Structures are given as structure tokens and as C-alpha cells.
Amino acid sequence: MSRLGKRPVVLPAGVSAAVRHDDRVVEIKGPKGTLKWVYPAGVKVSQAGDGSNQAISVVPEAKIETLEGPQRALWGLTRSKIAGMVAGVAQGFTKTLEIQGVGYKARLEGHKLVLSLGNSHPINFEIPSGATITVDPKQTLLTIAGSDKELVGRVAGVLRALKPPEPYKGKGIRYAGEHIIRKAGKAAATAGTGAKK
The missing domain is CATH 3.90.930.12 (Ribosomal protein L6)
Structure with missing residues (x-):
């Protein structure tokens, strides 16, 4: 059973x-x-x-x-x-996203979320019916809320996919508390190689 x-x-x-x-x-x-x-x-x-x-x-x-x-x-x-x-x-469900990177931020304009993620122009994201998004005063913390758990998770996933965190400096959009495995940059890797000689 x-x-x-x-x-x-x-x-x-x-x-x-x-x-x-x-x-x-x-x-x-x-x-x-x-x-x-x-x-x-x-x-x-x-x-x-x-x-x-x-x-x-x-x-x-x-x-x-x-x-x-x-x-x-x-x-x-x-x-x-x-x-x-x-x-x-x-009770509803929530997902929180963090935006990291110099100049990276988000703001609300009506039913749209406008994201500045280092591109030549901002990205306009239409907030789907059934979900709400709030932005903290620093414009780097997004909270997605709604009664449909699958919808909340899907919206968070789509937003994260717009700028996944890169492994060198960690810039991008990540889930709150998400651990990113960092890689050494070329300069650090070169220095490490030189130190072994």
C-alpha cells in the first residue's frame, strides 16, 4: 500500500x-x-x-x-x-533569487520585471498570471510568490536561466543559499602553475 x-x-x-x-x-x-x-x-x-x-x-x-x-x-x-x-x-509558496554583479539589478514596471544583467539593453520579463514578484530596495533580491508551487518554481527557473551564475566571479542570478562551485581565473591558474616550477 x-x-x-x-x-x-x-x-x-x-x-x-x-x-x-x-x-x-x-x-x-x-x-x-x-x-x-x-x-x-x-x-x-x-x-x-x-x-x-x-x-x-x-x-x-x-x-x-x-x-x-x-x-x-x-x-x-x-x-x-x-x-x-x-x-x-x-499559505502560498515562495522562491527567492539573488542577483550578484556590479550594475546587475532589477526593478518592477507594472506587470513587468526589468532586469539589467550586463547586456546592451535591459531584459523585460512579463510576470505570469498567478505569480507575484517583489524586489528589495537594493534591487538585488527577488521574491517570487504564488499559490501554485509548480508555477513559482518555473518562474524562478526561467529568471535564473536569464543569467546563470558564472563560476569565476559568481556573477548572475542564483537561488538564495545556492552554493556555486568557483573556478580559478586564468591569471590565478597561471600563477599556480608558475609556483610549481
């Missing part, structure tokens, strides 16, 4: 859910927004309880004792996805 899949997803206060079996849609609403997801065939999603004691259960359509590896994985993944949706609309 999937140890993860068999546990119901409890709905915290302020969060509600609706499950449509005809088109396999689960909808979760909360303080941070509304998320919908079409759950896969092979599992049954149901809602139980009333008042402040509500939960969503996920069970396989086939008999548990006949489930094979991929079916068990699907069961657990479905439960994990719904749990993530509940957490997202209840």
Missing part, C-alpha cells in the same frame, strides 16, 4: 474543496487563491466530513493488492499534488 496515498488530505480552516467526478476535476479554494487540477485516470478522489473537519481522500480504482509499481506511484503522486494545492491556497 502507498503509505503516502492512504493518508487523507485535511483541509485547514478557510480552505474548501470541490470534486467533479464527471470530468475528474478537483478545485481547491483558500485565502491565497483558487487552483484546479484534472486528476489522472486510475485513482478516485473523494471529499468527506463537514464543517471544520473536511478532508480529501485518494484511492486507487483497482484493488490495492493488485497494484503494480507505476499504479502505486500514481496513487501517491495524486495525493501529493492535492496536498500541495491545499498548502498553496492556504
